[in-house]
Amino acid sequence: MSGFRFESVTKTFGNEEIFRELSLQGAPASFLCVVGKSGVGKSTFLRLLGGFDQAEKGTITIGGEQVTRPQKKCPMVFQSYEQLFPWLPVWENIAFPLRVIGVDKSERRNRAMEALQAVGLEQDAKKYPHQLSGGMKQRVALARAWIAEPQLLLMDEPFGGLDMMTREVLQDLLISLWREKQWTVVFITHDLREAARLSTDLLILRENGSWEMKKNELSQPRDPYSAELNRWIREIEL
Amino acid sequence: MKKIFWGTILIIALVLTGCVGTPTEEKTLIIAEQYGLAYAPLQVMQAKNFVGEIDPDLKLEWAKAGNTTAIREMMLAGKVDIGFMGIPPFLIARDKGMDWDIFMGLSQAPVGLVSSNSEIQGLADIEGSDRIALPQPGSIQHILLAIAAEREFDDAARFDQQLVTMKHPDGMSAMLAGQELQLHFTSPPFIFMELDEPNTHLVLGGTEAMGGPFTFIIGAAPKRVQREKADSLAVLKQALQKAMVFMREEPEETIEILAQSYQLEPEVLKGYLENPELNYTDEIEGLETFIDFMGRNGYLENEIAADEVVWN
Amino acid sequence: MKQLRIKAILILACCLIWQGVYWTGMYSPLIFPSLGTIVHALGRDFVEGALIEQFIYSMRLVIEGLLLSIVLGLGIALIARSSSVFRSGIDLLISLAHPLPGVALLPLVILWAGIGEGAVLFIIVHSVLWPFLVSLFGALDRLPQTQQEVADNYEIFGWRRLIWVDLPGSFPGFLSGVKIGWSRAWRALISAEMIFGATSGSGGIGWYLFQKRVFMDTAGLFAGLVVIMVIGILIEGIFFRWIEKRTVIRWGMER
Known part of the structure; x- marks a missing residue:
């Protein structure tokens, strides 16, 4: 698990400055949620970190190494269902990162089955993505992202299109997996309740290019509807 | 609605008159x-x-x-x-x-089989893999060739699977390109133009094939x-x-x-x-x-x- | 099954209309032969003639030409993805070559490919390659962005990218390119055989059709057309459908 660092990063979009001199650090095994109003630059932040986009000024490092392009040790879970390969059955989608590094078929199969169990989809190993519900698809994407022991897990509003109940179930799953595997996670959401439940750290991006980092010291377990949590949410200015 | 209806009728009528192909008055x-x-x-x-x-x-x-x-x-x-x-x-x-x-x-007219291959002096020199260009099967060129084949080999259909269908100008340019095609059964003016070229000669003349005019x-x-x-x-x-x-x-x-x-x-x-x-x-x-x-x-x-x- | 029944009824209706027109005597029987004479010609040429051989020969050439075009097309696609200069060049070549019927290039064909099987294959490849590339490029250009980013994420490039991600992802376009190529190949083969004749043995179906035409055996001509239509229906209805079931339908990727 790696930490990451932004040093004086400035990113412009046309005439607009999305971040100005953004400098922050993410500790290893931390869970950073990035929140902010729509269009403020949350996805851009994640894409810069993931190497899918480049900043005009400043440096971004992961585990001390500078980020220039996407890396397989920093997998991203996208919001779009197109992230799964429709021509591969579920277990092969999940095992894909292992195939890329040359793991042989039977070991891939075993590890994929383990991952499927962890996300509760053992029954659906041979199905094709188009046969799954939205929630199931995102579980598959999640399993794929952590199967190859990532240094950093990037998640771009992965539960965005799902209903409340499914979201909560997936949040529970994510928390328990994260506790076990101790990944460093950067998670974008527009749902403050979700951020309250999941995060150890919170990054608030604001419209004028400014930003604020906060620690999340809510006690565990975090009931999504507790008074404490609601208070915490109200104190956040977007 | 009415306009569309009559318009369609008019168009159909015009199209149909175009379809009639009988000679005019x-x-x-x-x-x-x-x-x-x-x-x-x-x-x-x-x-x-x-x-x-x-x-x-x-x-x-x-x-x-x-x-x-x-x-x-x-x-x-x-x-x-x-x-x-x-x-x-x-x-x-x-x-x-x-x-x-x-x-x-x-x-x-003087028609005939022209060749650019000096080794082909008569029909007997033509091998199974040699292709012969002529306007089409069933043409007078094909039939003359067949008549000569019958006379010489008692096999009129001898060359029937070796034909390449080409209009005279195409056949001539293929011949003169000096590549795979070395036999062309053709008629004036192409036969004259081909025989004017240095490396061509007549393998079989029309009258010779026919046995008369x-x-x-x-x-x-x-x-x-x-x-x-x-x-x-x-x-x-x-x-x-x-x-x-x-x-x-x-x-x-x-x-x-x-x-x-x-x-x-x-x-x-x-x-x-x-x-x-x-x-x-x-x-x-x-x-x-x-x-x-x-x-x-x-x-x-x-x-x-x-x-x-x-x-x- | 219902689809099949509808098609069968339509075919029957066409046959009835055909025979009806024949009976009115509107057209000379040399242009419009009766169904009976057509069937008779079909039977005769299968049994006595070389129609089966010719059909197999043509089939072989079409498959060879199609495979050759696919391999060339994939190779070109691979290079075009890494070099935008090459891609522009190919786009230009496609727009110049695509509209030209192979038969119009006859002198060039003869110069480059001779007058035998090679020339027929050349014409087939020319008729298949350009529309195939258009389909393939079209599909490759329209791959979902997220999918591409996932592939970038896992650091897959070059040859592996093409085979593991891009080709499967563009398979629907690839397949429709192949289907189009299949029918183009047949058309090209038939017109090429009409010129180049029997490029081997007793030649192929195009040569058969041509001989029927010049010797005015119209019933035989239509019989040959029937053979070609039946082949077309079988291949599309059975072979391509089989492939679709195992690929684009199974993957939920039908367009």
Whole structure:
């Protein structure tokens, strides 16, 4: 698990400055949620970190190494269902990162089955993505992202299109997996309740290019509807 | 709604009138011809307006066809009144039940098999892998080759699977490209142009193949035209005969006229026209030989009597 | 099954209309032969003639030409993805070559490929390659962005990218390119055989059709056309459908 660092990063979009001199650090095994109003630059932040986009000024490092392009040790879970390969059955989608590094078929199969169990989809190993519900698809994407022991897990509003109940179930799953595997996670959401439940750290991006980092010291377990949590949410200015 | 309805009716009506292909009320003859020196009397007749001299009311319309098959199909569909073609293609149509007759001959011409391969001196030198270019199967070129094959090897169909179908100009450029194609059975002016090249020679002449003189191109007309346009047909025949006489008596002017339409140098054209084997005459020669050969070898299925197919 | 029944009824209706037109005698039987003579010609040429051989020969050439075009097309696609200069060049070549019917290039064909099987294959490849590339490029250009980013994420490039991600992802376009190529190949083969004749043995179906035409055996001509139509229906209805079931339908990727 790696930490990451932004040093004086400035990113412009046309005439607009999305971040100005953004400098922050993410500790290893931390869970950073990035929140902010729509269009403020949350996805851009994640894409810069993931190497899918480049900043005009400043440096971004992961585990001390500078980020220039996407890396397989920093997998991203996208919001779009197109992230799964429709021509591969579920277990092969999940095992894909292992195939890329040359793991042989039977070991891939075993590890994929383990991952499927962890996300509760053992029954659906041979199905094709188009046969799954939205929630199931995102579980598959999640399993794929952590199967190859990532240094950093990037998640771009992965539960965005799902209903409340499914979201909560997936949040529970994510928390328990994260506790076990101790990944460093950067998670974008527009749902403050979700951020309250999941995060150890919170990054608030604001419209004028400014930003604020906060620690999340809510006690565990975090009931999504507790008074404490609601208070915490109200104190956040977007 | 009403407008759309009547508009549609109008369009359909217009389209349908276009589909009707019968000849018009005024006196016309629609003639299909092909490209080549063998059709020269047609060009001369047109240029000198011999038809107009005999009958000013008769209009001629022309359709240029790519090959004999196209002419036959035009005649079948009634789009054309008169077609000029070789005797074998005519016989094939006649055999299949077309009620056409030959109303005159047009030309005799030196046709033959040219080769760019010095090792091929006679038909026996042609191997199974050699391809022979000619206008199409069933053409007079094919049949002459078959007649020679029957005479020499007792196997008329010997070369039938070695044919490559090419119009004369294409066949000539393929030959002269000096690559795979080394045999071309062709007619004037192409045969002259090919033989003018340094490395070519004649493997088999038309008369040699036939065993005697023969008419190269004849004019054919369906019974319908013979019935309904008998006088026009007679006028056409007369006019063409006049053209043939003119070509014999006025060679200078003939060359002028033809040099234009064939895009050949007058000197060169003169040489071609002076070839003794190139004759423009309305006689019909070789008909029985063709009928006999083609019947014997299965190119014709039915009996045809030579005098039945000639119109008078 | 219902689809099949509808198609069968339509075919029956066409046959009835055909025979009806024949009976009115509107057209000469040389242009419009009766169903009986057509069937008779079909039977005769299968049994006595070389129609089966010719059909197999043509089939072989079509498959060879199609495979050759696919391999070439994939190779070109691979290079075009890494070099935008090459891609522009190919786009230009496609727009120049695509509209030209192979038969119009006859002198060039003869110069480069001779007058035998090679020339026929050349004409087939020319008729298949350009529309195939258009389909393939079209599909490759329209791959979902997220999918591409996933592939970038896992650092897959070059040859592996093409085979593991891009080709499967563009398979629907690839397949429709192949289907189009299949029918183009047949058309090209038939017109090429009409010129080049029997490039081996007794030649192929195009040569058969041509001989029927010049010897005015119209019933035989239509019989040959029937054979070609039946082949077309079988291949599309059975073979391509089989492939679709195992690929685009199974993957939920039908367009």
